[in-house]
Amino acid sequence: xxxxxxxxxxxxxxxxxxxxxxxxxxxxxxxxxxxxxxxxxxxxxxxxxxxxxxxxxxxxxxxxxxxxxxxxxxxxxxxxxxxxxxxxxxxxxxxxxxxxxxxxxxxxxxxxxxxxxxxxxxxxxxxxxxxxxxxxxxxxxxxxxxxxxxxxxxxxxxxxxxxxxxxxxxxxxxxxxxxxxxxxxxxxxxxxxxxxxxxxxxxxxxxxxxxxxxxxxxxxxxxxxxxxxxxxxxxxxxxxxxxxxxxxxxxxxxxxxxxxxxxxxxxxxxxxxxxxxxxxxxxxxxxxxxxxxxxxxxxxxxxxxxxxxxxxxxxxxxxxxxxxxxxxxxxxxxxxxxxxxxxxxxxxxxxxxxxxxxxxx
Amino acid sequence: xxxxxxxxxxxxxxxxxxxxxxxxxxxxxxxxxxxxxxxxxxxxxxxxxxxxxxxxxxxxxxxxxxxxxxxxxxxxxxxxxxxxxxxxxxxxxxxxxxxxxxxxxxxxxxxxxxxxxxxxxxxxxxxxxxxxxxxxxxxxxxxxxxxxxxxxxxxxxxxxxxxxxxxxxxxxxxxxxxxxxxxxxxxxxxxxxxxxxxxxxxxxxxxxxxxxxxxxxxxxxxxxxxxxxxxxxxxxxxxxxxxxxxxxxxxxxxxxxxxxxxxxxxxxxxxxxxxxxxxxxxxxxxxxxxxxxxxxxxxxxxxxxxxxxxxxxxxxxxxxxxxxxxxxxxxxxxxxxxxxxxxxxxxxxxxxxxxxxxxxxxxxxxxxxxxxxxxxxxxxxxxxxxxxxxxxxxxxxxxxxxxxxxxxxxxxxxxxxxxxxxxxxxxxxxxxxxxxxxxxxxxxxxxxxxxxxxxxxxxxxxxxxxxxxxxxxxxxxxxxxxxxxxxxxxxxxxxxxxxxxxxxxxxxxxxxxxxxxxxxxx
Numbered sequence: 001x002x003x004x005x006x007x008x009x010x011x012x013x014x015x016x017x018x019x020x021x022x023x024x025x026x027x028x029x030x031x032x033x034x035x036x037x038x039x040x041x042x043x044x045x046x047x048x049x050x051x052x053x054x055x056x057x058x059x060x061x062x063x064x065x066x067x068x069x070x071x072x073x074x075x076x077x078x079x080x081x082x083x084x085x086x087x088x089x090x091x092x093x094x095x096x097x098x099x100x101x102x103x104x105x106x107x108x109x110x111x112x113x114x115x116x117x118x119x120x121x122x123x124x125x126x127x128x129x130x131x132x133x134x135x136x137x138x139x140x141x142x143x144x145x146x147x148x149x150x151x152x153x154x155x156x157x158x159x160x161x162x163x164x165x166x167x168x169x170x171x172x173x174x175x176x177x178x179x180x181x182x183x184x185x186x187x188x189x190x191x192x193x194x195x196x197x198x199x200x201x202x203x204x205x206x207x208x209x210x211x212x213x214x215x216x217x218x219x220x221x222x223x224x225x226x227x228x229x230x231x232x233x234x235x236x237x238x239x240x241x242x243x244x245x246x247x248x249x250x251x252x253x254x255x256x257x258x259x260x261x262x263x264x265x266x267x268x269x270x271x272x273x274x275x276x277x278x279x280x281x282x283x284x285x286x287x288x289x290x291x292x293x294x295x296x297x298x299x300x301x302x303x304x305x306x307x308x309x310x311x312x313x314x315x316x317x318x319x320x321x322x323x324x325x326x327x328x329x330x331x332x333x334x335x336x337x338x339x340x341x342x343x344x345x346x347x348x349x350x351x352x353x354x355x356x357x358x359x360x361x
Numbered sequence: 362x363x364x365x366x367x368x369x370x371x372x373x374x375x376x377x378x379x380x381x382x383x384x385x386x387x388x389x390x391x392x393x394x395x396x397x398x399x400x401x402x403x404x405x406x407x408x409x410x411x412x413x414x415x416x417x418x419x420x421x422x423x424x425x426x427x428x429x430x431x432x433x434x435x436x437x438x439x440x441x442x443x444x445x446x447x448x449x450x451x452x453x454x455x456x457x458x459x460x461x462x463x464x465x466x467x468x469x470x471x472x473x474x475x476x477x478x479x480x481x482x483x484x485x486x487x488x489x490x491x492x493x494x495x496x497x498x499x500x501x502x503x504x505x506x507x508x509x510x511x512x513x514x515x516x517x518x519x520x521x522x523x524x525x526x527x528x529x530x531x532x533x534x535x536x537x538x539x540x541x542x543x544x545x546x547x548x549x550x551x552x553x554x555x556x557x558x559x560x561x562x563x564x565x566x567x568x569x570x571x572x573x574x575x576x577x578x579x580x581x582x583x584x585x586x587x588x589x590x591x592x593x594x595x596x597x598x599x600x601x602x603x604x605x606x607x608x609x610x611x612x613x614x615x616x617x618x619x620x621x622x623x624x625x626x627x628x629x630x631x632x633x634x635x636x637x638x639x640x641x642x643x644x645x646x647x648x649x650x651x652x653x654x655x656x657x658x659x660x661x662x663x664x665x666x667x668x669x670x671x672x673x674x675x676x677x678x679x680x681x682x683x684x685x686x687x688x689x690x691x692x693x694x695x696x697x698x699x700x701x702x703x704x705x706x707x708x709x710x711x712x713x714x715x716x717x718x719x720x721x722x723x724x725x726x727x728x729x730x731x732x733x734x735x736x737x738x739x740x741x742x743x744x745x746x747x748x749x750x751x752x753x754x755x756x757x758x759x760x761x762x763x764x765x766x767x768x769x770x771x772x773x774x775x776x777x778x779x780x781x782x783x784x785x786x787x788x789x790x791x792x793x794x795x796x797x798x799x800x801x802x803x804x805x806x807x808x809x810x811x812x813x814x815x816x817x818x819x820x821x822x823x824x825x826x827x828x829x830x831x832x833x834x835x836x837x838x839x840x841x842x843x844x845x846x847x848x849x850x851x852x853x854x855x856x857x858x859x860x861x862x863x864x865x866x867x868x869x870x871x872x873x874x875x876x877x878x879x880x881x882x883x
Contacts (some may be wrong), residue, residue, distance in 0.1 A: 221742040226724075226731040233717055239673050240706070240714035241729040242697025 026336035044325045051317020052310035060199020066309025070208040071262025072287025073301040080296040082252035083232035088149025089260040090284025091156030092127040096261030099126030101275035104185040112184040123261040131257025139246035177276035187270040202270035212298035293341040369432030371396040371559035377426035386412040388583040399560040401570040404580030405804035410563045418450045419443040449521035450530040457505045464501040495552040511542035530561040540865040547573045567596040617840040620649030623824040624793045629679035631665045639665040641848035647824040654839025655828045662848035663828045671706040672699035705786035709797030715782045718771030723752025725770040759784035776807030793824045846870040
């Protein structure tokens with residue numbers, strides 16, 4: 001009967017002010033901790049900011065990292081919208097990398113206009129297929145997707161090691177990586193946009209923006225996306241509406257895996273130009289935080305990806321600029337951001353609500 | 362212990378006020394409940410009855426006003442305080458641990474020491490005494506999950522009495538009971554009154570108020586609008602006080618003009634996930650231009666039957682034909698496919714299955730029909746404008762308040778949620794309309810509107826199936842009534858021959874031969 005209606009904040013507060021306050025709070029706590037450990041927070045945070053945004057080169061790196069975060073974040077967010085917690089973006093990106101590499105290595109004779117799309121599609125197909133399996137297992141066999149996707153990360157990592165070390169390794173090479181892909185498989189860099197050629201940001205960035213737009217259209221503007229969101233909100237309602245949930249689970253996971261393949265595209269075709277171990281760099285996991293902070297919405301994911309990209313890049317610079325500041329400080333900031341925006345996302349909400357109400361009278 | 366008439370009231374509320382954000386749930390409410398009486402509180406859903414009770418029981422604190430218990434000002438900050446003052450509550454949804462026995466449940470929170478045995482022995486003796494004094498007999502060793510709903514309710518009352526309750530609050534206690542069980546409950550309540558207990562009965566069923574209370578208070582929109590001696594009022598007066606205007610007479614019903622059978626089922630068997638047969642061989646034929654009512658106590662297979670007919674679950678055996686076409690056994694048996702064939706379905710549990718509580722009302726208004734090109738705009742993409750327009754039209758046409766399609770569906774009141782779902786299903790002009798619990802949690806004004814809609818569907822030649830646990834509702838709507846018990850149809854009565862007494866006995870699983878022979882209780 002008469003329950004307390006959930007107190008609603010204006011949209012802009014929810015989507016912009018609250019995350020910003022959480023970010024500032026995370027930085028403030030970090031600064032406090034740096035003071036306690038005898039470091040100068042102003043120097044460190046300046047280095048962090050300059051290192052990530054202070055030059056065209058730094059921005060190029062930030063955007064390059066942000067591309068990985070965006071793809072991984074989109075992958076997790078889409079699955080979330082469908083009510084599925086995909087922890088396996090990392091493994092799906094690994095499989096996608098294998099697909100990308102096989103296409104790039106075997107299609108060397110093709111012109112770039114064919115080889116690039118082929119490699120991208122091969123990666124997407126491998127990522128999608130690898131994600132669809134846990135989806136199918138949940139839909140048909142009741143194996144929980146969180147467990148299976150975690151385990152599939154290990155399987156993917158082992159497969160990558162086996163393939164790179166035993167099968168695909170460049171002949172005569174001592175390091176575990178394939179030979180360089182043909183130049184036709186190089187994603188063009190964005191030097192045309194004024195980034196120095198040293199910055200690894202590449203055509204995968206606009207691809208990520210495109211993917212975000214496509215995800216938004218698909219999820220919020222198509223009947224299929226409507227069904228996806230219904231299935232994500234409630235299995236019971238989906239059953240009532242006649243949505244085939246088993247099919248939906250498999251398809252959502254496949255879509256999620258295909259999005260995760262963007263990490264492989266950015267890394268392998270855009271920057272490394274060869275298949276090597278550990279190229280996914282944990283972005284698949286950071287993607288969970290990115291999706292969380294971005295409220296599982298493509299626009300939010302892009303913003304969060306930018307933040308995490310900047311933290312990653314700035315953190316690397318910090319290690320050079322202020323060597324006595326422990327590099328873990330960046331991990332600390334990331335952790336605090338995740339904690340404050342994700343786990344404690346509503347901590348500031350009541351205070352903010354009161355403040356707004358006072359102002360509004 | 363009969364208290365002298367000049368004794369202070371058992372509970373007195375003075376100027377109780379409570380707000381939840383923008384909702385003013387209780388507006389300076391005054392209430393005086395004399396000791397040793399049965400006092401009814403009636404009001405529509407959302408009138409503030411439950412909030413008021415929750416304040417008396419310490420679940421909420423009032424923003425203003427005071428509570429006097431037996432003439433003494435009392436601060437009730439939690440159910441612990443309430444119990445100490447002898448106030449206890451039997452909730453609409455029982456607060457019992459299903460896997461524990463009756464005795465263990467009664468002991469819960471009143472264990473009386475670190476060792477269980479002495480307390481248990483005392484409780485056992487107390488249960489026997491209470492059982493004799495009030496006619497509340499329950500086997501203390503029985504597990505709750507094995508008990509009928511009526512017996513579970515007796516356990517709730519015993520639990521309260523064991524904790525020393527002198528003032529007992531019952532929230533919608535008869536919602537889950539058969540008429541016979543309700544009569545038993547009223548006997549218990551009268552026995553409690555004789556022993557000096559005070560009973561507060563919250564309900565929206567006026568018949569019960571008239572049957573058992575001494576005094577009655579009426580709430581409307583957070584305010585106490587009237588206090589009456591039950592003997593000096595009538596159900597009609599109370600009903601008008603509740604909704605603040607004259608009640609419309611029940612919608613007239615023309616003679617049924619049954620058309621062809623539009624939905625037929627033969628030999629339906631449905632098992633649940635655990636493999637238990639919930640529907641055990643049911644045949645039915647639903648004709649155009651009639652309302653078929655299915656009644657039964659909750660959990661006797663009606664829910665599963667309705668879901669099966671709606672395509673939400675596949676039966677384990679049997680056949681289903683929709684508008685002459687065999688849909689089961691068949692490859693494409695699902696809710697979406699049946700919708701396309703002209704079947705509308707209002708689910709029993711609207712919050713769980715019928716609407717998207719976190720999405721807008723407009724989004725909820727296309728649920729199940731999201732593939733319709735009418736909602737698409739450029740490039741075949743869903744058009745928010747068209748969806749909102751459709752939502753607004755639906756809400757205006759079916760008097761869903763407030764008619765704001767951007768409002769979250771979960772924030773609409775129960776009645777308005779139901780109107781929205783009904784609107785969505787009716788607007789599609791289905792040949793067959795399945796409706797589960799049409800007016801559960803819907804206030805009187807809403808009930809009337811929904812019943813009129815359903816009868817209009819019948820008049821339009823649609824086949825309407827109504828599954829309800831409310832006898833009044835089935836009697837008001839149905840041309841034919843099927844009674845379900847334990848997964849079977851145990852009786853079929855034309856509306857003219859159906860009485861509450863006959864239906865009640867059938868619902869309790871007492872065979873039709875005895876049902877027709879048995880005297881009809883008042």
